[in-house]
Amino acid sequence: MSSLVFRAAAAALLCCGLGAFAQEAPVEVSGAWVRATVPGQGGTGAYMTLQAPQDLQLVGVSTPVAGVAEVHEMKLEGNTMHMSAIPALALPAHQRVALAPGGYHLMLMDLKQALAAGSTVALTLRLTDAKGAQFTRTLQVPVRTGASAGTTPPGAMQHAGSHR
Numbered sequence: 001m002s003s004l005v006f007r008a009a010a011a012a013l014l015c016c017g018l019g020a021f022a023q024e025a026p027v028e029v030s031g032a033w034v035r036a037t038v039p040g041q042g043g044t045g046a047y048m049t050l051q052a053p054q055d056l057q058l059v060g061v062s063t064p065v066a067g068v069a070e071v072h073e074m075k076l077e078g079n080t081m082h083m084s085a086i087p088a089l090a091l092p093a094h095q096r097v098a099l100a101p102g103g104y105h106l107m108l109m110d111l112k113q114a115l116a117a118g119s120t121v122a123l124t125l126r127l128t129d130a131k132g133a134q135f136t137r138t139l140q141v142p143v144r145t146g147a148s149a150g151t152t153p154p155g156a157m158q159h160a161g162s163h164r
């Protein structure tokens with residue numbers, strides 16, 4: 001019995017040690033886009049629909065074009081939309097989770113350059129599964145002006161603690 005427990009513990013260690021070598025996440029990504037910026041604009045959003053084949057969590061994002069990239073949620077508080085960073089966004093198995101203007105999004109801040117419509121931005125998503133295994137998923141995401149219906153005007157948003 002105790003040797004069984006030992007072996008289970010050893011297997012767990014092996015699993016998590018290997019987890020350091022993040023594997024490509026088996027998540028389906030559709031409709032990804034980044035909102036274009038004008039020179040001098042410090043931040044923008046990235047949007048997409050994610051569908052995972054097993055329970056996963058989106059725990060982070062990085063991109064070479066931004067000094068800071070976070071997973072954000074947007075909530076109506078009183079009459080004002082507030083957005084703030086969240087540590088993880090649950091991706092339940094086989095469910096489509098939308099990151100869209102006015103809701104969850106990837107926030108790119110401290111932009112190192114203006115993002116022109118028609119260009120492409122590399123985004124790397126970081127995900128974990130229920131056992132703590134780590135995954136990454138690198139995407140080449142098109143930049144668009146994104147003046148689509150239902151878009152919340154930027155003036156109606158306020159960032160919780162990220163104004164610079």
Ligand SMILES: [Cu+2]
Binds near residue numbers: 083084107
């Ligand atoms: Cu945001």
